[in-house]
Amino acid sequence: MKKITVIVRNLPFNTRRNAEALRMSVGLTLREDKVTVIFIDDGIYSVTPMKPECINLSSLDREFGALKMLKCCLLADKPSIEKRGIKELIENIKLADREEIVRTMNESDIIIPF
Amino acid sequence: MKLGILLTTSPENENTNTVIAISKAAREEGHEVSIFLMYDGVYNVNKKEFAELAGKGVDIAICAFNAEQRKISKVDGILFGSQYDHACIASDVDRFISFG
Numbered sequence: 001m002k003k004i005t006v007i008v009r010n011l012p013f014n015t016r017r018n019a020e021a022l023r024m025s026v027g028l029t030l031r032e033d034k035v036t037v038i039f040i041d042d043g044i045y046s047v048t049p050m051k052p053e054c055i056n057l058s059s060l061d062r063e064f065g066a067l068k069m070l071k072c073c074l075l076a077d078k079p080s081i082e083k084r085g086i087k088e089l090i091e092n093i094k095l096a097d098r099e100e101i102v103r104t105m106n107e108s109d110i111i112i113p114f
Numbered sequence: 115m116k117l118g119i120l121l122t123t124s125p126e127n128e129n130t131n132t133v134i135a136i137s138k139a140a141r142e143e144g145h146e147v148s149i150f151l152m153y154d155g156v157y158n159v160n161k162k163e164f165a166e167l168a169g170k171g172v173d174i175a176i177c178a179f180n181a182e183q184r185k186i187s188k189v190d191g192i193l194f195g196s197q198y199d200h201a202c203i204a205s206d207v208d209r210f211i212s213f214g
Contacts, residue, residue, distance in 0.1 A: 002205060017214075020122075020153045020180075027197025031205035110204055112120060112212045 002033045005108040008043035013057060018046045021114035022063035029070045036104055037067065039093070040077040047076050047093045048086055068092045077101055116146045118207035120200070121155040122214035125164065129213040134163055136211070137172050148207060150200040152177035153214075159189045168192055175199040 006025045012018045021037070028035045039047050052059050067074060075096040076089055089095070096104075105111055117140050123129045137147045149172060151158055156176045158164045168174050168191035175193040176186075177200070188194055204210055 004204060017122075017153065024152065024197060024200065028201050028204060030198045030201040033201070033205055110210045110212075112210075112214075114122065114212075114214055 002109040003036070003107055004028050004033050004110045004112065005036045005038060005105055007038045007040060007111065007113040008046055009039075009041040009113065011042045012046040012050070012060070013052065013055065017114060018043065019058070019060055019063060021112075022060060022067065024112070024114065025072060026063060026066045026070065029072065034073075035067075035070075036073040036075060036108070038075045038077065038096075038101055038104065040080050040101065042080075044076050044080045044084065044086065047074070047089050049088055049090055064090065064092070073104075075101060075104065115209065116148070116207040118203040118210040119147065119149045120203075120210070120212045120214070121149060121151050121158060122153040122212075124154040124157040125161040130158055130161060130164060133158075133213055134167065137167050138170065141171050146173075147171075148173040148175070148203045150175050150177070150203050152180050152197075152200065154184075155214075156181045156184055156186050159186060159192055165189055165192065175203070 008021050010017050025035050025037050074093050076093050078097045140147050175195040178194040
């Protein structure tokens with residue numbers, strides 16, 4: 001079993017990249033590999049409560065639901081959150097300090113920045 | 115050695131030329147190369163130099179869902195597959211490189 005880490009670091013609304021990163025993460029579990037998704041820099045806005053339907057964008061709820069069901073680890077970078085003054089995250093997201101983020105990356109067999 | 119490559123950017127990005135060069139070099143050294151294209155990376159099947167990699171022994175698979183979204187037509191020698199093909203590449207290779 002490999003450890004695969006996907007890094008999401010872009011804003012969620014000006015691109016489909018973040019949604020595709022989550023869809024890819026779900027797909028990567030199909031061979032029983034351990035998938036971790038790290039939200040860092042502007043990517044952490046993807047794990048804040050939001051209403052994308054207000055600007056006619058599709059929600060990420062389905063992807064997050066699948067990742068939760070598959071027991072994937074979802075980490076939010078604490079310094080990125082503090083820098084942006086974010087107070088609330090969606091459920092099942094683990095707040096991780098920079099040390100844990102680095103340790104997760106170091107222990108990964110594959111890292112995919114998306 | 116088995117080398118896996120993920121490409122998510124379209125052909126105007128320098129990543130395409132890098133992937134072509136790495137794949138050719140790896141094949142010349144006798145390594146197995148598998149490439150998965152998704153997101154805007156699926157447009158690379160329309161680039162002649164990239165599609166020619168299939169004839170050089172490089173396994174190329176693309177996300178059919180993304181290809182359908184972008185109205186990409188099927189290309190001989192390239193598998194229009196799914197995220198499962200990506201999972202298989204990631205799981206089976208010795209080294210994996212992501213270009214995005």
